[in-house]
Amino acid sequence: MPRDSCTVPGAENPPRDRGLSAGAQNAAVRMALHAPRSYGAGATNPFSRLPYSRDDLPVTTNPVLTAHALHKSYGAGESRFDALKGVSLTVEEGETVAIVGKSGSGKSTLMHLLALLDTPDEGELFLRGKNARTLSRRETNRLRNRDFGFVFQQFFLTPGASVVDNVILPLKIAGVGSRERRRRALEALDQLELADKAKNKATDLSGGQKQRVVIARALVNNPTIIFADEPTGNLDTATGTLVEDILFSLNERQGITLVIVTHDTELAERCGRRIFIKDGLEDPTQARQEVES
């Protein structure tokens, strides 16, 4: 039960918790509202939600992501660089997984492959048992838009645009009506206690606020997995912890699976499971040390 081993902020942080409780209730309503989704003729949604609540789930495994011997290299000839040399892993639903490694270890590449932002040279990737290679471009786009949320270290907020417009972006891409997407964006911002900043320019916010906007953006389309690439990398310790708390409570309250790429050991420690990557391969020694400790 990896989820239980996660450090989750609870009563020790009452002011923020109040906001999140309200948000969590909303989220439950939203999940019910947006559960049926059309995936085009003949296509099946590998992430179709189960008819029963997540809490009733037995301990049996329910993998969302399965990777088999992923290889990825960049360049050719002399300058060829093998970023990944055969990494295999499984991510269970509702799990929090940290992909840990030094810079250049291939951890970001691994996340990109898992998030379908890139395609592996060799190896197979399964999303709820469906081979990623069989997905059409359109299906891939739909998956990334509706089931994945992204949190980046560099935020990637559109400068000059308002906070709410930044949060709206995934819904706009999905083709949600303007009234509806505004309502949902404000709801997501409210959940992250940023409703009062909705009309501000994204560039005028502090680092922590920016990262919260990014989380709101990742959350707005009600994803099943959030991929976070060094989510606290550009933040000081206090705001970093705050952002971590938010991410983990999303996992706790909304059952969103977290895949976090980091080199921050403290953040990695809070996750249910850690996958150590070194020179493009899973590092067994690190994993063994962890078990021993």
Next chain:
Amino acid sequence: MKFLDLLRSAIGNTFRSKLRTTLTVIAIFIGAFTLTITSAIGTGISNYIDTQVASIGSTNMLTVTKKADAPQAAGSGPAKYNPAQATDSSGFDRGPAASGAVLSKADLTKIARVKGITSVHPVVQISPKYIEYANHGKYQMTVNIAATFTKADLAAGSQLGDANTNEVLLPTSYLKNLGFGGAHSAVGKQVTIAIDDYQGVEHRVDATVVGVQNTTLLNGGVGLNQNLTDQLSEVQATGRPATLAPGYAVAMAHTAKNPTSTQIDAIKKTLSAEGYTGLTVADQIGAFQTVIGGIIGVLNAFAVIALIAAGFGIINTLLMSVQERTREIGLMKAMGMGGGKVYGLFSMEAVFIGFLGSAIGAAVGIGLGSLISNVLSDTVLSGLPGLHVMQFAPASIVTIILVVMAIAFLAGTLPARRAARQNPIDALRYE
């Protein structure tokens, strides 16, 4: 992403870098402005010509000239002299008779026999000495040779008739000098035209003013009806040596009323076979229109060149924009936006820039052009009533805007393709 959202985002994006967009828009503005003005001049002038042609009315008329003799092949020497050939005697103060290319009496009968032609009148050049009204003084006069077959734009009175009385049509510019109070008071008055015969003896012929016409492009002088023309021509030829064969440069041939174009073509063909050239009034004005059309075409070509240059401005602007927004594009693609939509976003941005430039260019062109046209009509061109140098046809304005938008779309293809092909990962990593 919905089309409307895409369009709104594209429009929003164009205003993100205001200076750059403005500069590109100015480049397009110049081209669109020029194109609007030149096409308006084309419309204005050809409309004016059309109304002039319409005023001519009778289409059952052909100007007939003799075809120039086939030029002698170089080196074959001068052509053999033909004593039967007529020389031009239609003029009064002619110099040494120019032989060749002149219609003789025999030619006129030959033309009259052509199927479809009802009558032929040689065009005789009348050279009166002066015109006088009562005792208000003698004034030089020019004869409007087109008067008999054109419909005058009347200020007062009526058109010239076929009556057996002498009738004249005065231009408004003659009224004051001749001593008339106004156009209406001139109608019905008697004027006297003096003319010298072949021997230099002055004759005076009386005529009635039937109408007063506004000055136009084609009708410059005093109009005389056929009866008066015949009489003056007879007076003018008094005392001409009988040995001098009369010849005429031009003859007017009439056909049945409202001939069809096939009938006209048939007549022209017969005339051509007989060695004559027949031209309708429309043909002659058509040649004029072709020249104007050519000039307008060249001006338009310059404007289009300006627009193509502006197109490169669009390419440059958008390439910079794509470069700047690489991360944003990467983010949108990571969030599931398809390449086609990204392409649409950037090409719509290009089209919008094109629209902005062309719409502003056309609007300013219409405003400024109308102003200049009105000022010119009231001052320099006041002598040509009805001429508006620039006329803005809605269809051509819409065409200009659409053409510019099409050019902009083509210009946007390259940057839009570059944006659409970006790999989300490379785009997000881009520093």
